[in-house]
Amino acid sequence: xxxxxxxxxxxxxxxxxxxxxxxxxxxxxxxxxxxxxxxxxxxxxxxxxxxxxxxxxxxxxxxxxxxxxxxxxxxxxxxxxxxxxxxxxxxxxxxxxxxxxxxxxxxxxxxxxxxxxxxxxxxxxxxxxxxxxxxxxxxxxxxxxxxxxxxxxxxxxxxxxxxxxx
Numbered sequence: 001x002x003x004x005x006x007x008x009x010x011x012x013x014x015x016x017x018x019x020x021x022x023x024x025x026x027x028x029x030x031x032x033x034x035x036x037x038x039x040x041x042x043x044x045x046x047x048x049x050x051x052x053x054x055x056x057x058x059x060x061x062x063x064x065x066x067x068x069x070x071x072x073x074x075x076x077x078x079x080x081x082x083x084x085x086x087x088x089x090x091x092x093x094x095x096x097x098x099x100x101x102x103x104x105x106x107x108x109x110x111x112x113x114x115x116x117x118x119x120x121x122x123x124x125x126x127x128x129x130x131x132x133x134x135x136x137x138x139x140x141x142x143x144x145x146x147x148x149x150x151x152x153x154x155x156x157x158x159x160x161x162x163x164x165x166x
Contacts, residue, residue: 003027003039011035032165033083041120042085043131044164049080056158059084063129064105070161083164088134090160093121094153095145104155107131109148123152 002009003023010020011034019026019035030036033044047061047068057076059068061084068084076082098104107123110130114137121133131154146152 011038013038029162030085030164033085036085036162036164041088041132041134043088043091045084045086045129047082047084049076049078049082052076052078057163058102059161063127064125066100066104067102068161069102069158070163071158076163083166085162085164086156086160088120088132091131091133091154091156093123093133093135093146094155095150096153098153098155100155103158103161104153105131106151106153109146109150109152112148121146121152123154 003026007022008020009023009026011018011026013034019031026035027039030039030042036042036044045061045063045068047059047063049057050060050067051058052075056069056071059070059082061068070084097106105125107125109121110124111122113120113122116137118134118136121135123131123133125131133154
Protein backbone atom coordinates (compact mmCIF):
# COMPACT_ATOMS: atom_id res chain seq x y z
CA UNK A 1 0.00 0.00 0.00
CA UNK A 2 2.81 2.41 0.82
CA UNK A 3 4.09 2.15 -2.76
CA UNK A 4 0.73 3.12 -4.29
CA UNK A 5 -0.40 5.76 -1.80
CA UNK A 6 2.71 7.79 -1.11
CA UNK A 7 5.04 10.15 -2.90
CA UNK A 8 7.96 9.30 -0.55
CA UNK A 9 8.75 6.06 1.26
CA UNK A 10 11.16 5.42 4.11
CA UNK A 11 12.49 1.91 4.71
CA UNK A 12 13.62 1.16 8.27
CA UNK A 13 15.26 -1.87 9.85
CA UNK A 14 15.59 -2.16 13.64
CA UNK A 15 15.12 1.60 14.10
CA UNK A 16 17.64 2.59 11.41
CA UNK A 17 16.58 4.36 8.21
CA UNK A 18 18.05 2.43 5.28
CA UNK A 19 16.64 4.47 2.40
CA UNK A 20 14.19 7.29 1.71
CA UNK A 21 12.87 8.10 -1.75
CA UNK A 22 9.97 7.93 -4.15
CA UNK A 23 8.35 4.51 -4.64
CA UNK A 24 10.03 4.37 -8.06
CA UNK A 25 13.49 5.11 -6.59
CA UNK A 26 13.08 2.58 -3.77
CA UNK A 27 11.96 -0.20 -6.13
CA UNK A 28 14.24 0.45 -9.11
CA UNK A 29 17.37 1.61 -7.25
CA UNK A 30 17.50 0.06 -3.76
CA UNK A 31 20.73 0.85 -1.92
CA UNK A 32 20.99 -2.41 0.00
CA UNK A 33 20.04 -6.09 -0.06
CA UNK A 34 17.60 -5.44 2.78
CA UNK A 35 15.69 -2.73 0.88
CA UNK A 36 15.76 -4.74 -2.36
CA UNK A 37 14.23 -7.80 -0.71
CA UNK A 38 11.81 -5.78 1.45
CA UNK A 39 10.22 -4.22 -1.65
CA UNK A 40 9.48 -7.08 -4.06
CA UNK A 41 11.47 -10.07 -5.23
CA UNK A 42 15.13 -9.68 -6.18
CA UNK A 43 17.70 -12.08 -7.61
CA UNK A 44 21.00 -11.41 -5.84
CA UNK A 45 24.40 -12.45 -7.20
CA UNK A 46 27.82 -12.06 -5.60
CA UNK A 47 30.77 -10.87 -7.63
CA UNK A 48 34.08 -9.04 -7.89
CA UNK A 49 34.55 -5.69 -9.63
CA UNK A 50 37.12 -6.21 -12.41
CA UNK A 51 36.64 -2.99 -14.38
CA UNK A 52 35.38 0.44 -13.34
CA UNK A 53 34.94 3.16 -15.98
CA UNK A 54 32.98 6.42 -15.89
CA UNK A 55 30.00 4.88 -17.75
CA UNK A 56 30.03 1.23 -16.63
CA UNK A 57 31.32 -1.42 -14.26
CA UNK A 58 32.19 -5.03 -15.14
CA UNK A 59 31.72 -7.65 -12.45
CA UNK A 60 32.84 -11.26 -12.51
CA UNK A 61 30.66 -13.78 -10.70
CA UNK A 62 30.75 -17.53 -10.16
CA UNK A 63 26.94 -17.50 -10.15
CA UNK A 64 26.51 -16.96 -13.92
CA UNK A 65 28.32 -18.06 -17.07
CA UNK A 66 29.27 -14.55 -18.19
CA UNK A 67 30.19 -11.21 -16.68
CA UNK A 68 27.84 -8.54 -15.38
CA UNK A 69 28.04 -5.25 -17.28
CA UNK A 70 26.25 -2.50 -15.34
CA UNK A 71 25.82 1.03 -16.65
CA UNK A 72 24.45 3.01 -13.71
CA UNK A 73 26.73 2.07 -10.82
CA UNK A 74 28.43 4.62 -8.64
CA UNK A 75 32.17 4.37 -8.21
CA UNK A 76 33.28 1.06 -6.73
CA UNK A 77 37.01 0.25 -6.63
CA UNK A 78 38.37 -2.57 -8.79
CA UNK A 79 38.87 -5.64 -6.62
CA UNK A 80 35.83 -4.91 -4.43
CA UNK A 81 33.38 -7.67 -3.57
CA UNK A 82 29.86 -6.60 -4.43
CA UNK A 83 26.34 -7.95 -4.75
CA UNK A 84 24.29 -7.40 -7.89
CA UNK A 85 20.49 -7.43 -7.89
CA UNK A 86 18.17 -8.04 -10.83
CA UNK A 87 14.40 -7.95 -10.50
CA UNK A 88 12.62 -11.06 -11.92
CA UNK A 89 10.61 -8.98 -14.42
CA UNK A 90 13.82 -7.46 -15.84
CA UNK A 91 15.15 -10.83 -17.05
CA UNK A 92 14.38 -12.01 -20.58
CA UNK A 93 13.97 -15.77 -21.03
CA UNK A 94 14.41 -17.57 -24.33
CA UNK A 95 14.71 -21.13 -25.62
CA UNK A 96 17.40 -20.07 -28.10
CA UNK A 97 20.96 -19.14 -27.11
CA UNK A 98 21.71 -15.49 -26.53
CA UNK A 99 24.59 -14.02 -28.55
CA UNK A 100 25.71 -11.84 -25.62
CA UNK A 101 28.98 -12.50 -23.82
CA UNK A 102 27.83 -10.39 -20.85
CA UNK A 103 24.62 -10.25 -18.83
CA UNK A 104 23.60 -13.73 -19.92
CA UNK A 105 23.45 -17.25 -18.55
CA UNK A 106 21.50 -20.47 -19.00
CA UNK A 107 19.69 -22.96 -16.81
CA UNK A 108 16.91 -25.49 -16.46
CA UNK A 109 13.32 -24.59 -15.49
CA UNK A 110 12.74 -26.29 -12.13
CA UNK A 111 9.37 -24.84 -11.19
CA UNK A 112 6.64 -22.60 -12.59
CA UNK A 113 4.32 -20.68 -10.27
CA UNK A 114 1.14 -19.67 -12.11
CA UNK A 115 -0.36 -16.46 -10.64
CA UNK A 116 -3.08 -15.70 -13.19
CA UNK A 117 -1.76 -12.58 -14.89
CA UNK A 118 1.86 -13.70 -14.62
CA UNK A 119 4.02 -16.75 -13.97
CA UNK A 120 7.22 -16.99 -11.97
CA UNK A 121 9.79 -19.36 -13.46
CA UNK A 122 12.42 -20.79 -11.11
CA UNK A 123 15.51 -21.52 -13.19
CA UNK A 124 18.39 -23.61 -11.84
CA UNK A 125 21.75 -22.33 -13.13
CA UNK A 126 24.77 -24.58 -13.58
CA UNK A 127 26.28 -22.87 -10.51
CA UNK A 128 23.42 -24.27 -8.41
CA UNK A 129 21.79 -20.86 -7.94
CA UNK A 130 18.03 -20.53 -8.48
CA UNK A 131 16.93 -17.44 -10.42
CA UNK A 132 13.36 -16.14 -10.58
CA UNK A 133 12.01 -14.87 -13.90
CA UNK A 134 8.61 -13.18 -13.99
CA UNK A 135 6.69 -13.18 -17.27
CA UNK A 136 3.20 -11.96 -18.12
CA UNK A 137 0.78 -14.70 -19.16
CA UNK A 138 0.08 -13.52 -22.69
CA UNK A 139 -0.82 -17.05 -23.82
CA UNK A 140 -2.61 -19.96 -22.25
CA UNK A 141 -0.41 -22.47 -20.43
CA UNK A 142 -0.77 -25.06 -23.21
CA UNK A 143 0.48 -22.54 -25.83
CA UNK A 144 3.73 -21.57 -24.10
CA UNK A 145 7.20 -22.31 -25.42
CA UNK A 146 8.76 -23.00 -22.01
CA UNK A 147 7.78 -25.65 -19.50
CA UNK A 148 9.32 -27.72 -16.70
CA UNK A 149 12.82 -29.16 -17.29
CA UNK A 150 13.39 -27.05 -20.41
CA UNK A 151 16.83 -25.53 -20.97
CA UNK A 152 16.47 -21.76 -21.16
CA UNK A 153 18.74 -18.79 -21.77
CA UNK A 154 18.47 -15.73 -19.58
CA UNK A 155 19.72 -12.25 -20.36
CA UNK A 156 19.15 -8.68 -19.20
CA UNK A 157 19.98 -5.13 -20.16
CA UNK A 158 23.02 -3.36 -18.63
CA UNK A 159 20.83 -0.77 -16.87
CA UNK A 160 18.84 -3.51 -15.08
CA UNK A 161 21.65 -4.68 -12.81
CA UNK A 162 21.77 -2.93 -9.44
CA UNK A 163 24.76 -2.73 -7.07
CA UNK A 164 23.65 -3.66 -3.55
CA UNK A 165 25.38 -3.03 -0.25
CA UNK A 166 25.22 -5.60 2.53
